Amino acid sequence: METSAPARRLSTRFVAGETLEQALDVARQLNSEGISVTLDHLGESVSNLDEASDARDVYLRTLDAIHHHAIQGNVSLKLTQFGLDLSYDACLANVHQLVRRAAELQNFVRVDMESSDYTDRTLDLVHTLFDRYGTVGVVIQSYLYRSQADIEKLCARKIRVRLCKGAYLEPASAAFPEKSKVDQSYMDLTRYLLEHGTYPALATHDEVIIRQIIAFVTERKIPRDAFEFQMLYGIRRDLQDRLVKDGYRLRLYVPFGKAWYPYYMRRLAERPANVFFMLRNLIRK
């Protein structure tokens, strides 16, 4: 799927390109529009530690390139791409190198959150590296019951949190099955982060929630540079433009690389209408 030409064309809706250079071009364009980026080299669940080292090297090159080209941006990574399924220690050593480089370059590494099997190990690793460098933050998903407790610990240590709703299929024993509860939890956690967190990143395309956040920060007189909104490349461009025009900070998550299939499928699953657009484009092209 990832190597067939027609299928690859589909991925361009959500993916900046296959190479770092293409991702940097997109980043430069977004920066010129007042939008910062977080670059994600696509890939997850590697099958051996050589692949994990390769992923680490791509990320080291990405941090260097961001610095060299003065891009307003940082990086986001998935621990399964850095070997978490194979060895916690090897994964930690890989991410360690990256977080250390980020510290040298005064940049930042965001560790994405994957399915709930990985939550404990992801938080452990981030807490460990934060203690040494401070240049690492993590993602919390509002669909998990445990998230309030996790956020309280992260805020107490001043670890930066990106809040999202959560993109994986989770059992009802771990996550709210009802969307209304996930949304409610998102707003509850957002209020907590805005009052107790360190530069929270509010990652959502949900217009209702964004309106509630704006009402909350306005009422509490929380400055616009005390937090940022985040969205995914290729989703709700109209909303992105509006936020920037209104003076809010916005960062886009910009994926690049060849291993786009799982990422693309999660984006399709989030919105059934995307499947229709995908099929229409497939037929047109």
Ligand SMILES: Cc1cc2nc3c(=O)[nH]c(=O)nc-3n(C[C@H](O)[C@H](O)[C@H](O)COP(=O)(O)OP(=O)(O)OC[C@H]3O[C@@H](n4cnc5c(N)ncnc54)[C@H](O)[C@@H]3O)c2cc1C
């Ligand atoms: C910057 C960023 C980083 C993320 N990192 C992670 C992570 O580390 N771990 C994780 O589990 N999840 C992550 N996610 C994904 C997230 O969990 C949600 O699955 C995703 O953002 C959709 O939820 P929503 O908040 O936009 O709201 P929803 O209620 O799903 O959607 C609200 C509206 O947004 C628009 N929209 C949402 N998704 C799409 C789409 N795919 N295509 C077109 N329109 C769409 C539609 O207009 C929709 O009505 C991240 C999301 C963002 C923005």
